[in-house]
Amino acid sequence: MFEEELKFMRKLSKRQFAQQVLNFLMIVSSALIVWKAMALYTNSESPIVVVLSGSMEPAFYRGDLLFLGMPDEPVKIGDICVFKIPGRDVPIVHRVIKVHDEKETDKQFILTKGDNNQVDDRGLYNPGQLWIHKEHIIGKVKGFLPYIGIITILMNDYPQMKYVLIGVLGLYVLFSRE
C-alpha cells in the first residue's frame, strides 16, 4: 500500500512536492480564516460549540452542535447561554433563570440552571460566587444541529484518535493526485 505512495513521492519533482505542501497549508489556513471570520461576525470567541454534558437534556444531548451569537442587548431571562467560570477550562451551556440589572453600574447579575438539573448553578460557580456577569458569557445559543459534534466528543474521550485522524487527512492531502 505504502510502496505506491513512496514511488509517487519519488516521481514528484521538488516543485510538485512544494505544490502539494502548499495545498495542504491552504486547506488548513482557509479553515482557520472561516472560523475567525465567524468569530468576528458573531462577536463570540467560539461561535460553534459542542454539548459535552447531559445537563440540558432533553433540549441538548451530548454531541449536539450549537451556534452562538453575542447580542448587543443585555442578557434576557430564558436565554440559553454559554459561559466560562474563571479558573475553569470547560465552558457550560445553561439557561438563565434570574437576571438583576443594577441601576448604578449597569451591571447584570445572572443566575443559570441546567434544564435537567434539580438545583441552580451556584454549586458550579466558584465558592462564594452567587452570580455570573456579562463578561463570563461567551455567547447565546442561536442555532442548533443535532449529533454532528459527536466526532469532537470521540476525539476528546480518545485523544489518540485525534492524531490518527489528523495524520491520515494530512497524508491524504499530500499524496492525493489531482
Added chain:
Amino acid sequence: MYTLTQRANALFAFVITVLFALFGIISIVTLFIPSSPTATLNINDIQVWVYEYASEESEFAFVDMKLEADLTSLFNWNTKQLFVCVIAEYNTDTHNQNQIILWDKIIKSKEDAFIKYSDIHNVYNFVDITSSFGQVNATYSLHWDIMPHVGMLMNGRAENLRVERFPEPRQPMKNIR
C-alpha cells in the same frame, strides 16, 4: 479511471453539501411557519414572608397561580420541544430590571401542549437580590422557548400580562423561649 477512494470522496462531499443545504433551507422555512398560541395567567394569591436567608432577614414571595394555555399550534414538523415558563418582572430603586423564572415545564409533544392548572406555585425561590421587594408592582407573564430539531431557537410570550403589587411582608411566628 477513478479509484475507489476518489469516488467515495466525491460521494461524501456531495452528501455533505446536500445535507447542509437542506439544513439551511429547513432552518429558514421554519421561521415562517405561522402559529397562534393563546394563554391566560391569573394570580390567585401572593404572600411575602420574612425568613432568615444566608444569615440575613430576607423577603420570600409565594405566588399561587392559575394557568391555561393552548400551545399546540407551536408544534410543527420541526419542533422538538417547548420550554414554557412563568416569569416575574419588576423594577426597584436599585435595580432597573429584575426577571425571575417562577415555574417551568418542558413539553415534548403536541398532545401535551394544552396545559391547564388551577393551582401552581413558584418552584424556584422568589427572592430579590437585595433582601426586600419594597412592595413594588411586578408583571407576571407566560413565556415559551421553541427548540427545533434543526435550525434557529425561537421564543415568544403571551400577550396576557398580570400586574400585581408585592404585599406587605409578614413575619412568621417566632418560637417563644
